Amino acid sequence: MKFQPTERIKALPPYIFVELNRKKRVLIDAGHDVIELGIGDPERPTYRFIVDRLKQAAEDPANHRYMLLYGCPGFRRQAAEFFEQRYGVTLEPNTEILTLIGSKEGIGHLPPAVVNPGRGVLVPNPGYPAYRATTLFADGVPHDLPLSEERGWLPDLEAVPADVARNTVLMYLNYPNNPTGACASLEFFERALAFARKHEIILAHDAAYNEMYFGEERPPSILQLPGAKDIAIEFHSTSKTFNMTGWRIAFAAGNKDVLAALGKIKSNIDSGQFAAVQEAGIAAYAGFDRPELHESRAMYHERAKVMAAGLREAGFRAAEPRATFYVWAGVPSGYNSTSAANKLLEEAHVVGVPGHGFGTMGEGYIRFAVTVDLDRTRTALKRIKALKW
Numbered sequence: 213m214k215f216q217p218t219e220r221i222k223a224l225p226p227y228i229f230v231e232l233n234r235k236k237r238v239l240i241d242a243g244h245d246v247i248e249l250g251i252g253d254p255e256r257p258t259y260r261f262i263v264d265r266l267k268q269a270a271e272d273p274a275n276h277r278y279m280l281l282y283g284c285p286g287f288r289r290q291a292a293e294f295f296e297q298r299y300g301v302t303l304e305p306n307t308e309i310l311t312l313i314g315s316k317e318g319i320g321h322l323p324p325a326v327v328n329p330g331r332g333v334l335v336p337n338p339g340y341p342a343y344r345a346t347t348l349f350a351d352g353v354p355h356d357l358p359l360s361e362e363r364g365w366l367p368d369l370e371a372v373p374a375d376v377a378r379n380t381v382l383m384y385l386n387y388p389n390n391p392t393g394a395c396a397s398l399e400f401f402e403r404a405l406a407f408a409r410k411h412e413i414i415l416a417h418d419a420a421y422n423e424m425y426f427g428e429e430r431p432p433s434i435l436q437l438p439g440a441k442d443i444a445i446e447f448h449s450t451s452k453t454f455n456m457t458g459w460r461i462a463f464a465a466g467n468k469d470v471l472a473a474l475g476k477i478k479s480n481i482d483s484g485q486f487a488a489v490q491e492a493g494i495a496a497y498a499g500f501d502r503p504e505l506h507e508s509r510a511m512y513h514e515r516a517k518v519m520a521a522g523l524r525e526a527g528f529r530a531a532e533p534r535a536t537f538y539v540w541a542g543v544p545s546g547y548n549s550t551s552a553a554n555k556l557l558e559e560a561h562v563v564g565v566p567g568h569g570f571g572t573m574g575e576g577y578i579r580f581a582v583t584v585d586l587d588r589t590r591t592a593l594k595r596i597k598a599l600k601w
């Protein structure tokens with residue numbers, strides 16, 4: 213038998229990081245100093261107070277067993293507490309919060325829970341690739357929700373064709389946004405909820421960057437809106453907020469029927485996150501307002517400011533983001549995403565992600581993650597500015 217992957221697998225777009233990594237490897241092997249601004253992964257270690265809690269929790273045999281879905285109520289209670297303190301929203305920990313093994317896990321398991329084969333899912337373009345990929349895994353149909361610079365990277369919901377809206381059962385939004393760094397107001401969320409309500413669409417808001425904001429204005433939760441729980445869920449994660457990408461601890465909050473369906477899928481697939489990691493997650497959310505986090509926000513803000521200004525001097529179009537650690541830059545004229553990213557890599561030894569990797573609407577842009585210190589950021593900029601564009 214000659215093995216053939218399924219049609220679902222064949223329908224996936226190529227994973228852009230693979231080719232990028234191959235080229236990067238060649239340069240590193242040749243002895244070049246490559247500056248990695250591609251992958252969105254904080255370079256700083258997880259905060260001490262969280263690591264310490266894990267160490268302690270790992271020693272407790274009570275934590276060594278299967279946790280199953282509802283086995284560790286402490287994390288869900290703490291998530292609810294965080295929601296109350298940060299957003300002024302009251303959630304019932306046992307039904308309106310679901311513990312996840314990273315928010316990507318929850319995103320990936322949502323389509324089989326709520327999308328029947330052939331039904332539509334509105335996915336932002338450009339956007340986090342998992343929305344589209346995992347829709348395909350459930351034999352759902354991804355429909356583009358185009359985002360554009362002119363509209364501040366917010367979708368024009370009025371422009372969604374009637375037949376698409378009719379077929380759609382799930383819509384993803386993600387603000388603060390990856391890859392563009394754009395933010396949304398509560399007023400925008402209100403319009404999105406009205407659209408979802410009108411067409412009976414579940415609204416899944418990915419809030420992975422809600423706690424990575426700069427300045428006084430903190431990004432809102434969609435669950436702050438009255439009646440949001442009737443139709444919306446929201447994904448929150450420790451990954452970016454607490455430098456915990458490797459730990460895999462996150463939660464979904466909101467509509468209890470959607471969360472119950474997602475929980476049903478999960479309980480047939482995983483047996484819960486390690487309880488000691490959930491304990492560490494409790495420490496994290498209890499510490500969401502600690503000074504270390506504010507210092508980290510200031511640090512990313514400074515880097516993003518320097519990066520955006522430097523890119524503009526080099527001939528890119530780049531606005532300073534108000535949240536996330538991404539600078540989303542329009543490439544100089546005469547280039548597209550790929551040719552600009554290749555030039556950066558080959559001539560400046562700087563890795564940025566070509567925007568089309570996040571969808572067709574990302575063509576003409578490059579995403580830079582400011583995950584190196586200020587000195588390295590400046591070195592990268594010096595090299596970029598030295599190129600002829």
Ligand SMILES: *Cc1c(COP(=O)(O)O)cnc(C)c1O
Pocket residue numbers: 252313314315316317340386390418420448449450451452457461462
């Ligand atoms: C990083 C990221 C996630 C995944 O976070 P995990 O909780 O680590 O799975 C989800 N959504 C977006 C938009 C991200 O950038």
